[in-house]
Amino acid sequence: MMHESGSISINTENIFPIIKKWLYSEKDIFVRELVSNSSDAISKLKKLSTIGEADLDGDDKWQIRVVVNKEEKTMQIIDNGIGMTFEEVGKYINQIAFSGAKDFLEKYKDKTDEGQIIGHFGLGFYSSFMVSDKVQIDTLSFKKDEKAVRWVSTGGMDYEMGESDRTSRGTTITLFLSEDSLEFLDSFKVREILEKYFSFLPYEVYFDSIEEPSAQAEEAEKDKEPKELKPINDTNPLWLKNPKDCTDEEYKEFYRKVFHDFNEPLFWIHLNMDYPFNLRGILYFPKLKHEFETMEGQIKLYYNQVFVADNIKEVIPEFLMLLKGVLDCPDLPLNVSRSFLQNDGYVNKISAHITKKVADKLTSIYENDRENFNKYWDDINPFVKYGCIRETKFYDRVKDIVIYKTTNGDYVSQNEYLERNKEKHENKVLYVSDERQQAQYIKLFKDNGMEAVILSTMIDNHFISFLESKQTEIKFLRIDSDLSESLKEKEENVDEAASKELQESFEKLFKDALGNDKLKLKVESLKAVGVPGMILLDEHSRRMQEMSQRFGGFDMSHMFGNEETLVLNKNNDLIKKVINIKDKDDRKDEVKLICEHIYDLAMMSHKQLSAEAMTKFIERSNMLLTRLVEV
Numbered sequence: 001m002m003h004e005s006g007s008i009s010i011n012t013e014n015i016f017p018i019i020k021k022w023l024y025s026e027k028d029i030f031v032r033e034l035v036s037n038s039s040d041a042i043s044k045l046k047k048l049s050t051i052g053e054a055d056l057d058g059d060d061k062w063q064i065r066v067v068v069n070k071e072e073k074t075m076q077i078i079d080n081g082i083g084m085t086f087e088e089v090g091k092y093i094n095q096i097a098f099s100g101a102k103d104f105l106e107k108y109k110d111k112t113d114e115g116q117i118i119g120h121f122g123l124g125f126y127s128s129f130m131v132s133d134k135v136q137i138d139t140l141s142f143k144k145d146e147k148a149v150r151w152v153s154t155g156g157m158d159y160e161m162g163e164s165d166r167t168s169r170g171t172t173i174t175l176f177l178s179e180d181s182l183e184f185l186d187s188f189k190v191r192e193i194l195e196k197y198f199s200f201l202p203y204e205v206y207f208d209s210i211e212e213p214s215a216q217a218e219e220a221e222k223d224k225e226p227k228e229l230k231p232i233n234d235t236n237p238l239w240l241k242n243p244k245d246c247t248d249e250e251y252k253e254f255y256r257k258v259f260h261d262f263n264e265p266l267f268w269i270h271l272n273m274d275y276p277f278n279l280r281g282i283l284y285f286p287k288l289k290h291e292f293e294t295m296e297g298q299i300k301l302y303y304n305q306v307f308v309a310d311n312i313k314e315v316i317p318e319f320l321m322l323l324k325g326v327l328d329c330p331d332l333p334l335n336v337s338r339s340f341l342q343n344d345g346y347v348n349k350i351s352a353h354i355t356k357k358v359a360d361k362l363t364s365i366y367e368n369d370r371e372n373f374n375k376y377w378d379d380i381n382p383f384v385k386y387g388c389i390r391e392t393k394f395y396d397r398v399k400d401i402v403i404y405k406t407t408n409g410d411y412v413s414q415n416e417y418l419e420r421n422k423e424k425h426e427n428k429v430l431y432v433s434d435e436r437q438q439a440q441y442i443k444l445f446k447d448n449g450m451e452a453v454i455l456s457t458m459i460d461n462h463f464i465s466f467l468e469s470k471q472t473e474i475k476f477l478r479i480d481s482d483l484s485e486s487l488k489e490k491e492e493n494v495d496e497a498a499s500k501e502l503q504e505s506f507e508k509l510f511k512d513a514l515g516n517d518k519l520k521l522k523v524e525s526l527k528a529v530g531v532p533g534m535i536l537l538d539e540h541s542r543r544m545q546e547m548s549q550r551f552g553g554f555d556m557s558h559m560f561g562n563e564e565t566l567v568l569n570k571n572n573d574l575i576k577k578v579i580n581i582k583d584k585d586d587r588k589d590e591v592k593l594i595c596e597h598i599y600d601l602a603m604m605s606h607k608q609l610s611a612e613a614m615t616k617f618i619e620r621s622n623m624l625l626t627r628l629v630e631v
């Protein structure tokens with residue numbers, strides 16, 4: 001049998017269209033690649049100079065210039081970095097997937113760390129052909145006595161190399177833009193791209209645009225001072241500074257600048273870590289603009305000060321994306337596929353570290369500055385709750401600092417609430433989901449010295465179920481789900497038979513009056529004498545109903561049974577009077593009206609009436625008022 005082994009060779013003609021099409025989904029990526037190459041070229045030379053292997057001849061004002069020329073339809077990326085010799089162009093440019101960056105790191109691995117070298121794969125340069133018909137490189141190496149080299153390629157398949165007239169150290173890449181990419185002559189667009197990727201590059205980046213000369217403009221140009229360009233970037237971003245040296249004002253200013261959010265952030269976490277991995281960044285807890293706003297964060301990921309993308313879910317735990325912040329992770333293997341990232345141990349460690357830092361910060365505010373923690377709670381609670389549901393580790397770290405606002409207006413932790421209410425209802429957290437709708441019940445509670453916690457945000461439904469699954473001994477009950485013993489009058493020497501009879505006669509009366517056979521009714525003796533009736537709805541069936549509505553969008557109450565119970569208060573005057581007249585034949589008509597009205601009023605303090613019920617209620621109210629006048 002024949003046998004042969006060897007390396008598979010890459011044929012540029014075949015691979016090129018694939019690179020063009022698949023590697024870079026966004027066209028503007030070529031700017032990122034080319035400016036990153038310039039930045040690498042500067043970093044390399046800087047490194048060589050610090051270890052005494054390069055003489056800069058005093059020229060160490062590092063800069064990268066991007067110039068668009070509308071008349072010539074070109075874009076140039078110019079740097080004063082390391083440059084390339086004839087051989088180097090042959091090696092690094094003519095051979096696709098041969099990275100000079102990797103070569104450099106390999107060669108100097110004992111003398112330099114990986115810091116600030118961006119490229120790794122030897123593919124980036126070719127992204128320039130996504131937008132150009134022709135690309136030209138003019139480069140002069142820092143090495144003494146080297147000649148400047150020109151490399152030109154049309155279409156990226158064939159090239160020509162020769163001498164260049166470049167006289168200063170560094171590299172100029174000239175892109176002759178193709179007809180379908182002329183949008184990259186638009187200075188507004190190019191500036192926007194540069195700002196997106198390079199606002200924090202370590203070397204100054206200048207942008208210039210040479211406009212098409214028109215007679216008028218040329219005339220005006222004559223009297224004008226030469227334009228003074230300002231770098232588009234901040235070469236020393238706040239996240240790289242030592243947290244000890246940063247002021248609150250600097251953090252706020254940075255937040256405003258990066259996120260264009262003019263609401264002050266509540267607080268922030270400065271991540272500053274060298275070991276076991278490199279991670280720097282600032283995470284901000286934003287202030288919600290209004291109560292019902294859902295949190296929408298933005299985490300910008302940087303790689304050695306070059307922007308990579310927003311909200312990369314493979315690197316950042318999903319719940320953290322509700323925050324706003326920047327993360328610079330130079331150790332991330334960012335050029336590999338995202339699904340790989342997801343399973344990467346290193347990425348998992350980063351996630352775990354950030355999660356821990358966030359939990360630590362929250363705990364420290366809770367422990368050392370409880371007053372502010374309470375103040376922040378309305379803004380941060382959706383984040384904390386979502387984090388608990390999504391990340392068990394986060395829940396484990398913050399479970400004891402989750403707090404609730406109570407109907408008395410103060411804030412308590414679950415343990416504090418359970419402890420101070422244990423005489424009244426052990427292991428039960430009573431809650432309000434809508435303060436306006438449940439106002440009657442809240443009043444009842446307050447009048448009787450009871451308190452409930454307020455769980456009114458969108459996420460609370462899930463959060464309650466989540467907590468119950470974690471701590472099975474504790475139950476969450478909405479304020480209208482049951483009648484606490486504390487709300488009832490203690491009755492002595494109860495006549496069981498009389499109570500039973502009253503209960504049955506009321507049941508019949510209301511069922512007949514309302515035409516509802518299935519009505520559940522209970523007669524109780526409530527402390528709140530002013531309340532004739534109220535509705536209770538079993539917690540479990542209510543949750544099932546809510547869930548089916550949320551997910552299915554339709555009402556499935558008929559499937560779970562309608563567990564609403566009408567409670568009548570025999571301590572109330574109106575009810576007492578109904579007891580007196582309910583069996584009188586000549587008052588039948590009125591008794592029916594009163595029963596309907598008591599039921600509707602109880603319903604109204606429980607939930608919104610249907611349109612039909614509301615119409616009936618209004619008609620009946622008018623009728624009752626008219627009768628009142630007639631008497």
Ligand SMILES: Nc1ncnc2c1ncn2[C@@H]1O[C@H](COP(=O)(O)OP(=O)(O)OP(=O)(O)O)[C@@H](O)[C@H]1O
Nearest residue numbers: 037041092099100101119120121122123124125171
């Ligand atoms: N402006 C430049 N100055 C000096 N050398 C450059 C410049 N641009 C490219 N090179 C050389 O060409 C090589 C190939 O560049 P290319 O962008 O294709 O890949 P890379 O930067 O190594 O990796 P990546 O694919 O991750 O960008 C670089 O590694 C570098 O050695």
